[in-house]
Amino acid sequence: MTSAERWRNYRQTRRDARVAVAGWLAAMAWVLGVSWWLGMERPTVLWWGVPKWAVLGVGLPWILTFAFNSWFSWALIAQTGDATPQPVLAKRGDSRSDA
Template sequence: MRSEEDRNKRLGESFRQSSRETVVIVIGWLVFLVWTATVCSLGWDGENEKEVVTVMGLPRWVFFGVVLPWIAACGFTFWFTMFFMEDTDLDP
């Protein structure tokens, strides 16, 4: 009976850790979604301008609304996998 209680305690720890990881992932995803949607919707002026302002050959709104959040999301993923995500023991 004691080993079953220990096993449930360890599984509870695993569940709590996976819940924390899920919350962090969802918050990160929402941050990058809002960033991309906001910058792209506010930065795109349609075809009103005759000359498009570019950054590294891309329209400015594409660079700051797609490329930059993409790079930041890769950095977030690296941080999450290397420093936040933990491996929990599931063996009884």
């Protein structure tokens, strides 16, 4: 694997990581915001025996996050040219060097 390929792989995985972090922060904002906002209602409003805040604040984002995860996974699978790498390190600083 060439140095350019390693650089491309590094940049690709860094981009993937940024997407993952963005998804995480969006989910957190939804869950905490909606749950506490709706959870202030007294007495607690129930939908089919489940608190409304739990349905909209937790249940719904679970479903949406699953959809986002699925899209993210397909996007990762669709990436090509970054499969099994060849060993790149010299003897020094390589786990094989003193094995």
